[in-house]
Amino acid sequence: MRLEKVLIFAGLWAILTAYAVFARAAEPSYIDLSAGGICNFVADKQELLRTQSVLREEIAKRSGIDLPMLSSRELGKRPSIILALESDTKRLPQLVQEAVGQLEPIGAEGYRLVALDQYQSVVVMGKDARGLLYGVGKLLRKATITPKSIWFPKGFSLTTTPKNLVRGHQLGYRPKNNAYDAFSVDQFDQYIRDLALFGVNTIELVPPRTDDDPTHMLMKLSPTQMMVELSRICDSYGLDVSMWYPNVGEDYRSPAGIQSELAEREQVFAALPRLDALFVPGGDPGNLEVDTLFRWVGQVAQVLAKYHPDSKIWISPQSFNTDRQYAMFFEHANQHAEWLGGIVFGPWVSMPIDEIRDRLSPEIPIRRYPDITHNISCQYPVPDFDLTWALTLGRESINPRPREFKHIHNLFEPYAIGGITYSEGTNDDVNKFVWSDQDWDSSTPVVETLRDYARLFLDPLHVEPFVHAILGLEDNLRGSPLINDGIIRTLDQWRYLEVHSPAGKTSNPRFQMGLIRAYFDAYTQRRLTWETYLEQQALDVLKNTKQETVDNALVEAIALLKQGTRQSVCLDWRQRCLELADSLYESIGTQLTVARHHGYEERGNFIDHIDMPLNDAPWLLPQLEALLSHSSSAEKTKQLAAVLQRTDPGPWGIYDNFSEAGSWHRVAKGKGWLSDPGNLRSASHGFNIKVKGPSERAAEPKAWMKQATVLYDYPLVIDYMELDTTADYLVKIAYTGRFKSHISLYADGLPVHGYQLVTGSDVYEFEVPKAATSDGKVTFQWICKPGERGLQVAELWLKKKTSN
Template identity: 50%
Template sequence: MISATFPRLILVCFLLGFFTFHAAEAQDMLDFSQTSLYVPKNEAKELEQVILVLQEEVQKRSGLQVQKAKKLESTQPQLVLTLGQAELPENLSAPLRTLEAINDEGYRIVVLSVEQKVVIEAKTKRGALYGVGKLLRKMELSAGEILIPQSLNLASSPRYEIRGHQLGYRPKTNSYDAWSVEQFDQYIRDLAIFGANSIEIMPPRTDDDFTSRHMQLPAINMIREQSRICEKYDLDVWMWYPNMGQDYVHPDSLRKEIEERREVFSTVPRLDHLFIPGGDPGDVEPEVLFDWLEQQAGILNEYHPKAKIWISPQVFRPTKEWFDIFFAHVNQNPEWLGGVVFGPWVKIPIDEIRDRLNRDIPIRRYPDITHSLSSQYPIPRWDLAWAITLGRECINPRPNDEKMIHNALDQYANGSISYSEGTNDDLNKFIWSDQDWNPETAEIETLRDYARYFIDADMAEELAQAFVALEQNIRGPLLTNTDVQNTLRQWVAIEKKSSPTVRKNFRFQMGLIRAYFDAYIQKRVVRETWLEQNALEQLGNYEELGTSSAIHLSKATLAAAWEEPVALDLKKKCESLADELYESIGAQLTVERHGAMGGRGNFIDNIDNPLNDVAWIYSQLAKAESAATEEERAAIISETLHRTDPGPGGFYDNFGDPSSWERVVFRYDLAKDPGNLRTPRVSFGVGLKDQEWVHEVTAKGFEGDAAPKAWMHQVTALYDLPLEIFYDRLDPESTYTIRVAYTGRFRSRMKMTADGLPVHDYIQTGSQPIYEFPLPSEAIKDGNVTFAWTCGEAGRGAQVSEIWIIRNDDEDTQRRNR
């Protein structure tokens, strides 16, 4: 017989099991809300700043004060911070000894649940700061609560010795020039918490204005403060110092340059390294450059005796002779030399630089993590709509790409200091710092830490995945990207449940504005693509409607894009968030309202740039309207409608179209060449009529005409790398003409071959967009042909936007060509 108490027993067992399970689940987080901090007395002075960082950052997020304790408590939760110089009880020190050894910048952390202690051990003040930073990143801090993961037991040392970011105080940046001393202090502290050990500053004179309307201090005063802040946190100070003088030989010119450097070097209390680019800006011939570097070293060491000079083989139009002289000087390894820097517009791949340098000369990377257009590491196959709207310096979280870029080349260098122009690349900085510390770190772990520590611990996972989604938004063709609207829904859901404090957080605002912006641009792309197709269909009825009526209908349809705009709520939200970002972090997302420098971070100014071919179509229709006869109008309309038609048996490719990229020949693994020094890349900019430097993709074109959209993007091979494009299925019995559009910002001198046979000799591009040439019959005798374009020495690269292969055997084609 079953006892009456048995059901009760089952219930008790069930409840015990339930609560035991959930208690175990919760046990991973230990409550340290009532914690204190113990630091051995003889180490407290040296660790004073590290202690302050811990106390201040915990209080900001939880409202709780972590008081210093004079002794270890046996029954109370405590944080223990030590440099290992004092004796700790065996129950605290023994677990540390089970962990692997650390270097001078490393740390060990053990969490002891029974003892209610978290012990952080390092060898140096710098290592202690990184240990505290790791703890802060893993804590869950909220009002009145400090939770620490029980599983946080590790020893960690940085893989690379150089880990930092450039924070230039100059007008060209999209936010830094608006910062106060306190904002720089906080940002430098934030970077250090994620493992940075270096900050690169700039002198007052660069390729920029001396001041802006945003600056709170003269530049010479602010760099003094930046250096002082770095000294406080024991971070290395680097200075990027381009050669902006006109003459480095004449005594009068040299005297002026020397006086300037004395003023700058004597101003900053700490300066460990000076980085002088070989060019961009400041191109100087190598012999003159190295004489000048030696003179600078003497001045530098008067004020900073241990400082070294680093130099980059960075020059816009390099020659073999330039590089030969450069490496000959570097390999003499003068006493003042710190090493060589690999950065944007360095023609030689980093592995080849490593081979050309003596083994004892280090390399530092200078990765461009800030730009999307005209960049060292472009977004692969970026959609033209993004280039037109997001522009060169948008808010650009690229966690997966940045890890890939870092790990493709990290083995050749001693670390990196990123090239940054403001807060737009904020998230990328923390990805790079984590990768320089440990390249095996998963980017999602950094994202979770970033979200937990900087924004909201309770929504760390949602935020981390939302930042990943922003990167997915800009992959592949925008028109068919199904992620964009889902990404907006994710961010809106987070926004709705976030606190007022989170909504004022600039890092949250940066992700949110991109989600709204991306969704708005996609809705416009869909609509304007449909309007263009509809307008062209209406124009195609000119024989039935008459040319004037067809033109009128077509223009009216295209005009609906601005007369009946879509999704204005999304646009207004972007404008509101732009204002909020200006208030929260000095982000300058428009020229007029926020004082941005044009063509930089002002992507909100581009929010309504046309996304279809309306500018070109309108310009063609204007020509038709001014024609004298119906026949002339009809001819212009026909040419407009058939601009891309190669005729029967022909081929047409537009290298903004993913299908056309299937013809591009890749002879090297792109995953090993993220900077495209050995592989083709996508580029943007029309480049006609002396528009060599294109920060913004515009409709400006040739001889007053608007440019077709197709001229705004190109397939590009940098420097003297051959650009190869392959065609098959040509008719060996036919003859062909190739028509090619040469556009792009480089305006290069190029020659073209077909299967090695000459098609044309060197042509200086930029003076006209379209060229036509007969194809050598020998090149297509097997039906296949590989076209190749190369630049002359010191050229910046071959660029092609469109190709027509026209079959001459067709009578209609011949008539059209005539």
């Protein structure tokens, strides 16, 4: 039955695709540019050469057609792509002037793109050189280019100017990245070009020295050499160059320390052909006190001005957590230093962007620095991310999140002039293009961006199937995989494309990044189903045993739990993941494993976690095996009961596991994800996976790996109702998570415990003040000390006290 459904689904897709191909070929609503050429009306030919080359090269690589250059006399005699700047309007034929003259005005970096049906031609008119490049990008995105054919829709007309002034991405050439450090100069050139075709005007580089290793075995050039090459590439496309330069030195106070750091920066600035902006973060990494930071940056500005006199410095309040720090930060920023370009809002900025806007002088701009590359432990974690995905996909998997990042972009867009995203490699490729398109025009439907992405980079004859397949990968990440039947449908979509689309028959990295996720997700779901079943079978055996049969029960339960690794499922899907991981490494240097592909832990190596245990076997097995060594059956039975009853709150008590959805109805959510995706004023889920691979998963309960979490000094509030008004209660709490904080707890405002330093997986028990529960309900409130990063609660037992 399953096979029949797949075949029916594949057959329907084949029919629809064949119809789409036939309809497009027969439909007269497309201009056929295949036998045409390029007609250049730009007065300054030098200004056009790069964009002209981009157009010809991108068409040639997709169609095999090398469009010739045409003279103005040939216009109207054969199809053509007409390139012009707005200043060249009077040089155009009258018909073309009339066509573009009817369109709305354009501003800086804008363009007009219009199909001239009478001429069987297309006009690309830029306001300036950048606008012409972006117009060519839109032409390529809307054209259907296949081997030996180039079609463009008749009647197409677009006049557009970018809404945001800064539209860029950070491409860091450093070992911590999951792919960039393996790129060649040509690969960087193509990637930067691809981004420019979607309206990007800034690329942010990193210096040779950061908080990372100095080099990596995969690097084609030294960090210094590649930094220079990237600046040159950007300049060749007319794009701005920014540089993220953290303060990772040891001494920014003494004259000797300052001179050493300034000398390093002078070498960097002198080497760069182009540098339009410098971004110095206040932290993450390189925390400096506010006074020291501003004094130091003022000195850097003097060196920067020697080599790039028009460049400005942007600064962020990252890692500033106290009122005093922010007051000092705004005092300095609002003095309008000549070197200050503006303020950056990025990860680990504890103040919401709207509050920062209110406290800054109106004329000081804000630039966003959004983390679009991570799933968890980041600025914008995936909402409702299941522990299964945290254990396997981890922090930095291939992670298309188009709808989520459109929402995040648009929510905070009014407070900034654009942004340069934080990226750690190609895993967030879809997110980059979505964010760029929203920076250009945030009214653009995200599905339209995905259509352009599919048409340009994947397969112009399978656009809609690719759009739905990409959206399916985003849907896979929400909620429990156990109940997400869309995961298999998404795999079916990608497998159909694997067979029927040319993108699936080649080593197209963008196709393979989606395909590997589809296989990985489906394989993980099947494993989770299997291992969950085995764990429940083992627990049933143990719960139903008696003292005289305890040994047999332990042996049987151990065998069941070990089947999860010894007898796996869907091994062909697993093997396909490994093959695709190798292919991505060969084509673009993607490092999905540490040993085989030379990646870094927690930096995109999710294939290392493909066999991560998904049930509680790593915690249960050591305890069950230890029980077998006891000689006393009575002692075995007693200790087994303690293991099985670990979560028991006692008679009429309450137990909550905040890694499970069922306990979250008690948690005060705060503003919630829709209004607060960065969780600065909301409770959310946190993760703490103390593991490097399947053989090293920490022997602790799964419940301790996911917690109710709040950031900074926002309180965590959990309500309990329907309590016994006459009873005395104890509260037992599992404080687990990655933050090391001092936590205090109150019950209805009454102290339960003062600031308690929590450094890892700690369980505490306290008496609850009787006055807090005497009305049959209680509100617990946790808060950490000012200036700390936050707190987490994994489990809670509310137990009735019993008299001895």
